[in-house]
Amino acid sequence: MARVRTFAVWLWLVLPLAVLLGAQLGEQPSDIEVQQRLRTSLPESEQVLLAYLEALRGEGRTHPSLPITMRHQPTQQLL
Amino acid sequence: MSATHEEFDFTAGSDVSPRPWWLVGARWDIVLFLGTPVLLLLAAELATHHGAEMVIVVAGTVGAVAHHFPGFLRAYGDKELFLRQWPRLVFAPLAFAILCSTFVYGSLDGLSFIVLMWGVWHASAQVCGMGRVYDAKAGHLLPRTALLDKMMCATWFLLVLLLSPGRLTVALTELYKCGLPTASPDLIFALQLCSIVVTSAVTGAWILHVAESYESQRPQSITKVVLFVGSIAFWWYANIPIQNVIIGVALFELLHDVHYLAFVWTFKHSERESAKGHTTPVNRLFRKTFGSVIFYIALTVAYGVFFRGNEALLSGPALKLVAVVVLVSTLLHFYTDSFIWNLREKSTRQTLDVDDFVAVASPSRGLS
Numbered sequence: 001m002a003r004v005r006t007f008a009v010w011l012w013l014v015l016p017l018a019v020l021l022g023a024q025l026g027e028q029p030s031d032i033e034v035q036q037r038l039r040t041s042l043p044e045s046e047q048v049l050l051a052y053l054e055a056l057r058g059e060g061r062t063h064p065s066l067p068i069t070m071r072h073q074p075t076q077q078l079l
Numbered sequence: 080m081s082a083t084h085e086e087f088d089f090t091a092g093s094d095v096s097p098r099p100w101w102l103v104g105a106r107w108d109i110v111l112f113l114g115t116p117v118l119l120l121l122a123a124e125l126a127t128h129h130g131a132e133m134v135i136v137v138a139g140t141v142g143a144v145a146h147h148f149p150g151f152l153r154a155y156g157d158k159e160l161f162l163r164q165w166p167r168l169v170f171a172p173l174a175f176a177i178l179c180s181t182f183v184y185g186s187l188d189g190l191s192f193i194v195l196m197w198g199v200w201h202a203s204a205q206v207c208g209m210g211r212v213y214d215a216k217a218g219h220l221l222p223r224t225a226l227l228d229k230m231m232c233a234t235w236f237l238l239v240l241l242l243s244p245g246r247l248t249v250a251l252t253e254l255y256k257c258g259l260p261t262a263s264p265d266l267i268f269a270l271q272l273c274s275i276v277v278t279s280a281v282t283g284a285w286i287l288h289v290a291e292s293y294e295s296q297r298p299q300s301i302t303k304v305v306l307f308v309g310s311i312a313f314w315w316y317a318n319i320p321i322q323n324v325i326i327g328v329a330l331f332e333l334l335h336d337v338h339y340l341a342f343v344w345t346f347k348h349s350e351r352e353s354a355k356g357h358t359t360p361v362n363r364l365f366r367k368t369f370g371s372v373i374f375y376i377a378l379t380v381a382y383g384v385f386f387r388g389n390e391a392l393l394s395g396p397a398l399k400l401v402a403v404v405v406l407v408s409t410l411l412h413f414y415t416d417s418f419i420w421n422l423r424e425k426s427t428r429q430t431l432d433v434d435d436f437v438a439v440a441s442p443s444r445g446l447s
Contacts, residue, residue, distance in 0.1 A: 006167075009417065013193065017178075020189030023258040034252060037261040041251055045244050047322070 031055050100302045102212065102431075103345050111341035112209065113305045116313035119334055123321075132326050139329025142336035144405055145383025147412040149343035149375075154415045156361035157350075159426060164418060171414050172407060179406040183399050192253035194409060201413045202335055203236035204229075206310040208420060209342060213303035215422055215433035224288065224299060228307070231285045234278040235311045241271045245324030310334065344375060346420075350430045 029037070035052040042048045101108040110118070126135050154168055155161060161168060182190040207229050214224060240246050251262065292299045317331040318324075347365040351358055364375055386408070389401045422428055 009414075013197075016193060016196075017189065020192060020254075020257045020259075021187065024187060024189065026258050029255060029258055034255045037255045038248060038251055041262045041264060041267055042244065042248060043264055045248060047244060048248055051248075 032059060100213070100217065100300060102216070102342070107341075108302065112338060113302060113309060115334055115337050116309040116316075119313065119330060119337075120316060123326075123330055132323075135333070136325055136329045139332040141380065141383040141387050143329075143332045143383070144386045144408060145379045145381075146336040146339045147408045148379045148382040149340055149347075150412050150416055150419065152361055152364070153343060153347065154419050156359070158359070160419060163424075167418065168415070172411050175407045175410045175414075176403065179403045179410070183403050183406070188253065188256040190406065192250065192257070194406070195250060195253065197410070197413050199236050199240055200233070201416065202314070202331065203232040205335060205338065205416070206307065207232040209338060210300075210303040210306050211422065212431060212433070213300040213306060215428070215431065217297070217300035217303075219292065219297045219299050224292070227281070227285045227288050228303075230281045231307065232311070234274070234281045236314060238274045238278045239314050239318050241267075241274050243318035243324075243327070245322065245327060246318055249324060310338075340376070340379060344372070346430060349432065353430060 032055050035048070035055040038045075038048045039052050102112065123135060126132055153160070154164075179190065181187065210228055210232075211225060214220065214228075240250070247267070255261070289299050289304060313334055314331055317327040317334075321327040321330065344365060347362060348367060351362040351365050354362070364371060364378075386401060386405050390398065390405065393401055420427060422431070422433065
């Protein structure tokens with residue numbers, strides 16, 4: 001019983017690690033892509049929006065959906 | 080912290096006299112275990128009003144590593160335990176060192192997600208395990224109670240994780256960095272809804288079972304109920320109303336650390352008392368004197384300050400090395416806690432003064 005349990009504990013650790021490592025075999029997403037995915041998953045989160053805008057600003061871009069007049073304002077003012 | 084799943088043999092004795100409710104004593108249990116959420120809540124509110132949130136963050140960050148030290152004292156400082164568990168205690172750190180080095184030096188993502196999830200499980204298991212000790216002291220050891228306790232803690236901790244925007248963002252970020260597919264808002268909403276339904280059902284069953292036990296000869300420990308309610312409410316407070324995920328994590332970490340340090344000291348002190356004239360160098364640390372307690376806390380804090388300080392000061396390869404050591408320390412703490420406090424062990428029961436029951440079956444649980 002104890003051996004089965006020990007095996008289960010290690011499997012519990014190893015399986016997710018294998019999935020996470022396997023997912024990294026493909027092309028790695030950039031910071032912007034990660035933020036975009038977060039925006040998709042949590043569209044109502046202000047924190048996510050803020051991080052997304054910061055990431056865009058970090059790359060010298062602005063949010064395409066924002067009015068032109070707002071695109072170059074500091075992020076804090078946009079929120 | 081491990082939970083017991085041993086059955087109470089009701090035929091073993093007719094003694095149904097009231098059992099001790101406390102681990103240390105009424106006053107210290109209230110300060111160190113039951114009332115800690117209220118004290119920390121007051122401290123957090125005070126810190127927020129005075130703009131001193133950084134104190135909480137620093138204390139929580141140091142404490143997150145520091146509290147591993149007392150657990151290692153138990154794991155590696157107890158000859159009997161080491162002889163019983165040496166394969167785990169020797170090979171687990173090696174396995175974790177290889178794993179963490181691979182991730183850190185290979186600049187791979189994903190380990191943070193594992194640490195986050197295991198950390199939440201570990202926090203829930205600690206609350207459950209301490210509750211089980213309270214129940215064991217009260218002589219209530221039904222397997223159904225143990226199962227419901229574990230489900231109660233696990234479902235609430237998971238629910239808060241899913242409802243906390245900050246925690247959810249961190250978890251999803253780690254998954255997306257690995258390249259996993261995007262979760263749709265509908266999927267996240269479904270998971271949250273499912274978690275609410277399951278948690279509600281488990282909570283209902285748990286409350287009914289607690290109420291039922293008060294009609295039996297061996298009711299559940301009221302101290303356990305208070306511990307569960309306080310700890311789960313504090314987990315909620317640290318993650319839902321507090322929007323800043325760093326402050327929230329640090330706050331709950333402080334509760335976790337106070338509980339753990341107090342539990343380890345109580346355990347090791349009892350062990351020292353029960354082994355009169357046979358004290359080891361480690362056990363000398365757990366004398367009931369002001370100086371010893373301060374020295375124990377200072378050693379623990381020094382462990383955390385050493386690693387966190389180096390993390391802040393170093394850079395380049397040295398920083399990577401410290402990162403590996405901190406990760407190994409964290410994973411080893413999660414792992415060793417799953418068996419070093421197991422009530423299935425006779426010596427653990429004797430030390431905690433809960434050895435007056437007969438173990439019928441022992442399907443050990445208590446993963447951290």
